[in-house]
Amino acid sequence: MGKEENINTPETEIKDDKTTNMDGRKDIIKVNNLVKSFGKNEVLKGISTTFKEGEVVCIIGPSGSGKSTFLRALNHLEEPTSGEIEIDGFDLSKKDVDINVVREHIGMVFQHFNLFKNLSVIDNITLAPVELKKASKEEAVANGMKLLETVGLAEKKDARPSSLSGGQKQRVAIARALAMNPDIMLFDEPTSALDPEMVGDVLEVMKRLAKEGMTMIIVTHEMGFAKQVADRVLFIDGGIILEEGTPEDVFERPQNARLQDFLNKVLNV
């Protein structure tokens, strides 16, 4: 495994204006009273919230709190037990809504990258656009190369996933999700499985994405990143949203005792 490549794009100033006004933006995801049970175990106990177009939301909470399940429910990787999810005006509970079409608009990045081991890097990226007839093979490859450049991995296009480091894998996974030109990006603990020195490269890519105005919902333990990038932070515990607000509100003026407790544990290690 080689050492991490530096991202070739010039350092851009990170979005620091955490008081971006979201009021004028339209709602892109509406979640109403979402419940998910695994057998008798109720993991989500009625979550209602709304995500606006271009909003960057970080979801924090202790492990087992249901935050990943909530994220996975948004594109129906987990079938909700009850409640409604509306994405881009599609009500996912309706039978006539083709979940595959909805998923084309939602990119997802996983903790364990989940690259297709039988395909090269560029094939990982072009598979979906080509198979779903979003682009010709040539267009897809051209677009894929652009995306690889933005994540700093252009020279790895023919590499096998097994030859990449964790950070490289995750950046390829982001490029793969972006290749479908999604409206929303879901990140499920994207840096949790990475060695600490590789976290930065991945977060860098995500920051740039946020700055470009992508709607992002991120389950993360990177509190610093959340503070810096998020428009809003949700604290989920026990399957419900216990507190939400701007990063300042949540991190500096936590109201809920469990949030306070959680932040204490995470921030003061």
Added chain:
Amino acid sequence: MKKIVIKKKISFFLVFLLTLVTCLSCLSYLKIDNKDQKVMAAEEKIKPKKKEYSIVLDSTYAPFEFQNAKGKYVGIDVELIKAIAKEEGFKFTYKYPGFQAAVDSVSSGQADGIIAGMSITEERKQSFDFSDPYFDSGIEVAISKDDAATVKDYEDLKGKTIGVKNGTTSQEWLNQNSEKYGFAIKTFDDGDAMYNALNVKAVDGIMDDAPVLDYAIVQGKKFVIVGDKQPAGQYGFAVKKGKNPELVAAFNQGLAKLKANGKYDEIVAKYVGETKIKPKKDSYSIVLDSTYAPFEFQNDKGKYVGIDVELIKAIAKEEGFTFTYKFPGFQAAVDSVSAGQADGIIAGMSITDERKQSFDFSNPYFDSGIEIAVNKATKDIKDFPDLKGKTVGVKNGTTSQEWLNKNKGKYGYTIKTFDDGDAMYNALNVKAVDAIMDDAPVLDYAIVQGKDFVIVGDKQPAGQYGFAVKKGKNPELVAAFNEGLTKLKENGKYDEIVSKYVGGSSSEKSDDVDETTFAGLIKNNWKPLLVGLGKTLSLTLVSFILASIIGIILGLCAVTPIKPLRAIATVYVDVIRGVPLMVLVFFIFYGIPHLLNHPLNDYVAGVIALTLNASAYITEIFRGGINAVDKGQIEASRSLGLPYLKTMQKIVLPQAIKIMSPSLINQFVISLKDTTIISVIGVIELLQASKIIVARNLQSLRVYFIVGVMYLIVITLLTKLSKMLERRIQ
């Protein structure tokens, strides 16, 4: 009448025709009377005392009762009793247990009535109450066609010699009338001899049962009937003496009505309409033993020869029937005929009462005996008593086996049963058994061919060999065989064939190639072995490809989120894996034809069985391979909007196939080895081909060594090839 008593299967066509003519001549008169009879009948309507009467019939006694091609019982008795039941408003259930069982069940009160071509005799009247006779049988005299101008009636028989079978009604009649008409009587022990005697004019005339004689003439004998048919008994419906009188009354009344309204004639005519042996099929399939010299065996050129082979070919030619031949081995041949896979069997098969339960036999074509052989090196066995404590080998289902079982207590040996002759002969060769018992011609032939065996003890009578068909099926085939056999015996062709094989000079023995060396064996047998290998490979490849297709589909079903599909895959795998391959093979080859009512090609049956078997294992391999691909990749693919099947196709299967390729190669090798099991139904793959060679030259050690090496080479090559492919995939 002997013929009736022993229930020989003979068609009574001309008798029916005579009856028909008589009845037809009365028909117009009867039709006028029809109405009056009905009125009369209505007045004395007989009431059933039971809700349902049970009627028993013979199981096969064409044309009175027999199964038609669709397996349904038909025949004069069947239709008559049904028509009478309908006429009289009686309800019946029917059973076809066979003649003796039918008689017994009525006399024991198990059944209420019997109609089974049963002659009305004084003796039987002691235990049964008979209805009015419903059918007349008779006896008659036939002479050569050449004498038809001079001999026209019984009076013309003066000074002539009349042949007759011993112990028959015909004999009684001739004895009573010999003085009156002034003829001499010559007695024969069997029909064939008597018919031959008339053929060669050793006698001037013969007397026999009318249906038999008529049938012979229809079948082409150059005989003519002289004089009137003599009454020789009638068939009646019967109940147990003193029981169910209303049933007899109803039968009589119904019979009268049927005769009056023409229905009786209709029924009889339906079954006696056909009077010539005509092939009913374009081609009959005949099965033979695979290795039963001198009756059937491959000569050193790989061609099947032997008494049975030449006989059936000569008869087929004589009778204008078209046959296909197969040599699946004795047990497989017997099974195929009883399963309806094949139409007839000629395989040095002894005519036994037990077999008569399931087969209809031709006239015997060979008188056999059975005897015991020991290895020449064995000095302590000189006669049957010396067998005490020894092991005697025998082929399963043979007369020898019966004899051994019967005399086991007397001589104190143990019996080891073999499925085919090779195995048994080899066992004696290597002294795995101390002695073997087999048919005398076969053992004699083996010794002539150089086996180091000696015969001990006396030859035991073992009856006669017959050609056989499934009971009630293909009666025309038996008739054709009988007729053809008679012709061959007449024209000397039969003796020619038999003497060729057992007449002493073993002209078939190969002397140009020494088969006791590997070089000689290979030089002489490479062709059949390669053909067998080709069959083995084609069985393997075809079944493996089909099994892979089924395996992929069911493997996908096994991992699908859809529950019913998963259940189907699970049940399929459990069922197929739970049945031994050989049982599966037997079930498919012998069982399925019963369902389809159509024989199944042995190769096809083999492919089906191998495919089913391998597909279950391949399904499991696929299931395991697919499950081994991590779920995260599936989720990633689905999150991109790729549908389930697309995900399977593009992401999961390519990886799964890599994961499972070692298991698939392994399964392929197992499948190739499994093809040897298909030899049990007579497919000549490599093993069966080698068994056939061993049967001829008895070189089991060398031949099986060669075959083992062939399997080893092929499997090693294929494994190497697969490994190379596997590496290229990786």
